[in-house]
Amino acid sequence: MLYLGEQHIRESISLDEVMDTIEKSFQVYESGDFQMPDRMHVEREEGTILYMPSFTKDVFGTKIISTFPENIKKGVPTVQATMVLNKASTGEPIAIFDGAALTAYRTGAVGGVGVRYTTRENCESVGLIGTGVQGFHQLLFACTARKIKNIYIFDRSKERLISFKEKLEKRIKNVKVNIVDKVEELVLNSEIIITATPAESPVLPDNEEMLKGKHIIAIGSYKLKMRELPKALYTLLDDVYIDTKFAAEESGDIIVPVREKWIKEDQIKIFGELLGAKKPINEKGGTSLYKSVGMGLFDLMVAEAIYNKAIKLQKGQKIQD
Amino acid sequence: MLYLGEQHIRESISLDEVMDTIEKSFQVYESGDFQMPDRMHVEREEGTILYMPSFTKDVFGTKIISTFPENIKKGVPTVQATMVLNKASTGEPIAIFDGAALTAYRTGAVGGVGVRYTTRENCESVGLIGTGVQGFHQLLFACTARKIKNIYIFDRSKERLISFKEKLEKRIKNVKVNIVDKVEELVLNSEIIITATPAESPVLPDNEEMLKGKHIIAIGSYKLKMRELPKALYTLLDDVYIDTKFAAEESGDIIVPVREKWIKEDQIKIFGELLGAKKPINEKGGTSLYKSVGMGLFDLMVAEAIYNKAIKLQKGQKIQD
Numbered sequence: 001m002l003y004l005g006e007q008h009i010r011e012s013i014s015l016d017e018v019m020d021t022i023e024k025s026f027q028v029y030e031s032g033d034f035q036m037p038d039r040m041h042v043e044r045e046e047g048t049i050l051y052m053p054s055f056t057k058d059v060f061g062t063k064i065i066s067t068f069p070e071n072i073k074k075g076v077p078t079v080q081a082t083m084v085l086n087k088a089s090t091g092e093p094i095a096i097f098d099g100a101a102l103t104a105y106r107t108g109a110v111g112g113v114g115v116r117y118t119t120r121e122n123c124e125s126v127g128l129i130g131t132g133v134q135g136f137h138q139l140l141f142a143c144t145a146r147k148i149k150n151i152y153i154f155d156r157s158k159e160r161l162i163s164f165k166e167k168l169e170k171r172i173k174n175v176k177v178n179i180v181d182k183v184e185e186l187v188l189n190s191e192i193i194i195t196a197t198p199a200e201s202p203v204l205p206d207n208e209e210m211l212k213g214k215h216i217i218a219i220g221s222y223k224l225k226m227r228e229l230p231k232a233l234y235t236l237l238d239d240v241y242i243d244t245k246f247a248a249e250e251s252g253d254i255i256v257p258v259r260e261k262w263i264k265e266d267q268i269k270i271f272g273e274l275l276g277a278k279k280p281i282n283e284k285g286g287t288s289l290y291k292s293v294g295m296g297l298f299d300l301m302v303a304e305a306i307y308n309k310a311i312k313l314q315k316g317q318k319i320q321d
Numbered sequence: 322m323l324y325l326g327e328q329h330i331r332e333s334i335s336l337d338e339v340m341d342t343i344e345k346s347f348q349v350y351e352s353g354d355f356q357m358p359d360r361m362h363v364e365r366e367e368g369t370i371l372y373m374p375s376f377t378k379d380v381f382g383t384k385i386i387s388t389f390p391e392n393i394k395k396g397v398p399t400v401q402a403t404m405v406l407n408k409a410s411t412g413e414p415i416a417i418f419d420g421a422a423l424t425a426y427r428t429g430a431v432g433g434v435g436v437r438y439t440t441r442e443n444c445e446s447v448g449l450i451g452t453g454v455q456g457f458h459q460l461l462f463a464c465t466a467r468k469i470k471n472i473y474i475f476d477r478s479k480e481r482l483i484s485f486k487e488k489l490e491k492r493i494k495n496v497k498v499n500i501v502d503k504v505e506e507l508v509l510n511s512e513i514i515i516t517a518t519p520a521e522s523p524v525l526p527d528n529e530e531m532l533k534g535k536h537i538i539a540i541g542s543y544k545l546k547m548r549e550l551p552k553a554l555y556t557l558l559d560d561v562y563i564d565t566k567f568a569a570e571e572s573g574d575i576i577v578p579v580r581e582k583w584i585k586e587d588q589i590k591i592f593g594e595l596l597g598a599k600k601p602i603n604e605k606g607g608t609s610l611y612k613s614v615g616m617g618l619f620d621l622m623v624a625e626a627i628y629n630k631a632i633k634l635q636k637g638q639k640i641q642d
Binding site for chain 1: 326356363368376381383409412413638
């Protein structure tokens with residue numbers, strides 16, 4: 001059995017390979033050749049624990065993920081996660097993952113695949129609102145999918161911005177990282193805008209003129225009461241691309257606009273339809289929205305791909321049985 | 322984070338300490354100071370995968386356990402399991418266990434605690450029907466709870482008996498291991514009789530005279546259609562001790578006798594009531610039955626105890642994060 005932490009994952013697989021794996025996951029998702037039982041929730045005083053099992057013909061896996069908001073006060077990351085990967089034929093466990101690192105990689109790559117297919121190929125600027133672990137990985141993958149020259153970052157916490165910029169500059173080369181004071185400045189300068197916050201009201205200006213022609217990648221909201229996007233955005237859109245049908249069932253950024261009739265239901269398209277297209281949508285300058293909430297199948301297939309590469313490259317920590 | 326495999330578990334904790342932990346678990350179970358959500362089942366072509374989460378005020382844990390019957394043909398153990406142990410306050414994972422080894426220890430200890438409280442103190446002989454991993458550990462703990470001089474073993478597979486005897490003799494010292502050809506021979510010679518089979522019809526003779534005065538520890542049946550015990554046994558019993566209320570809801574060895582009126586419902590007692598008693602029941606020679614099906618809380622509390630001892634004794638494999 002192998003243990004695969006953040007460093008092992010990074011040594012084993014390239015960002016492009018993770019995005020290719022996500023594309024493959026979308027194909028498996030479309031084919032229906034998988035099993036993904038309902039997530040199991042446990043509510044505790046400290047927060048929520050989520051069990052996410054999923055199965056393909058080759059492997060199965062379970063992500064155990066807890067979100068305890070009070071951890072911040074203790075200097076401990078809010079999200080803690082472990083993923084166990086098993087052989088589908090015998091049930092044997094073959095790898096244990098740092099589930100937080102795995103989640104960051106797969107969520108970043110799901111966003112990155114959105115960038116691949118819903119943003120103009122010549123985009124050179126990306127803005128990020130929400131400078132947490134997820135936001136960091138969104139930028140990593142966005143900068144792999146497009147030749148980005150300028151990154152703009154915004155967060156309500158100024159202290160976080162400075163350390164975030166330093167971390168980014170260490171990891172992404174040949175890109176200028178710009179801290180902005182106002183969201184409006186970020187929107188004006190960014191062709192691609194990524195929102196990665198737990199916000200319960202819009203973090204972008206409710207202004208059609210400002211949002212016109214922008215490519216939005218929204219990953220923050222995964223509950224009804226969570227919303228990152230303003231009404232003005234929806235009036236600019238032809239279609240809304242969601243990663244899975246769960247986005248339309250769970251996210252306030254889809255449920256509310258449908259309920260309020262800012263968009264019609266038939267404007268909501270499953271992203272998998274775009275795969276294999278030779279050109280991204282909106283090459284001529286339209287506004288786009290890609291909304292992702294993720295699913296266990298992404299974790300499973302990314303975990304499998306990392307495991308296979310780690311075996312091949314002899315990475316990871318061997319666990320003695 | 323620590324990895325704790327079979328060898329690490331054995332080095333970290335004594336069999337008596339595991340049994341003491343099970344006694345503590347019964348107290349927590351009685352107090353209600355825990356959370357144990359319904360197990361989640363996933364049915365696959367190859368077999369069943371079971372998710373067993375449980376929570377106390379200090380820790381939570383999840384056992385992922387698969388039972389794939391066809392594994393035998395591939396030379397792979399049927400039961401595969403992994404346990405993840407987390408801090409309750411922050412959700413941080415603190416240890417990963419070989420779940421099969423952990424299950425064997427906790428199940429052995431649950432049986433062993435039954436031996437402590439439902440068998441005469443001067444018992445010197447124990448018989449085992451069903452020579453699998455569970456049976457092996459039942460004997461380890463029975464021989465710790467009582468000063469056993471003779472072990473009698475029976476299995477339908479003769480080959481298994483020989484290797485099982487060798488394995489036992491390596492692990493348990495100063496005890497004679499006797500292979501018997503017939504169950505009747507085992508019953509005649511054994512004061513304590515442990516059944517650890519997946520049988521769907523009784524494995525003991527349906528004969529009151531033979532069973533009178535025997536102490537039965539039954540751990541095989543955990544489903545309605547599984548049954549190890551004959552009608553004759555029940556007519557000899559004053560009370561039936563079950564480890565948890567789940568035994569009366571899940572095991573054919575309790576459900577069928579109640580339905581067929583071989584015992585009355587008010588004869589079924591929760592084992593926890595006996596804890597702290599100075600003398601075992603049946604010191605004067607009565608027949609007894611202790612029926613165990615187990616629960617996630619046992620796994621959790623045994624895992625916690627092993628983890629604490631492993632930290633203290635610096636055992637286990639350190640996982641680099």
